[in-house]
Amino acid sequence: MxxxxxxxxxxxxxxxxxxxxxEHGELRPNEWAMLADFRPISSAWSYLKRQQxxxxxxxxxxxxxxxxxxxxxxxxxxxxxxxxxGYRVKVRSL
Numbered sequence: 001m002x003x004x005x006x007x008x009x010x011x012x013x014x015x016x017x018x019x020x021x022x023e024h025g026e027l028r029p030n031e032w033a034m035l036a037d038f039r040p041i042s043s044a045w046s047y048l049k050r051q052q053x054x055x056x057x058x059x060x061x062x063x064x065x066x067x068x069x070x071x072x073x074x075x076x077x078x079x080x081x082x083x084x085x086g087y088r089v090k091v092r093s094l
Contacts, residue, residue: 014056
């Protein structure tokens with residue numbers, strides 16, 4: 001199987017995700033999906049779980065027992081590397 005060449009545009013969602021978590025701290029998947037304009041919202045659960053499996057996000061529970069995510073040190077380092085390469089993050093303003 002041939003691998004396609006890395007495209008910086010493919011990582012825009014990941015970079016935008018980490019920016020949102022840095023700005024807002026802990027978020028539930030539905031809250032993140034609304035901030036990231038991620039559709040369908042139900043897919044946010046699997047996307048954030050995948051980022052957690054890769055070590056970019058940390059998963060926990062809030063006081064009410066609901067699942068929340070926050071950025072890990074690995075995710076923060078990835079974002080710093082991304083910006084050091086000169087790439088810009090397109091963040092939706094609210």
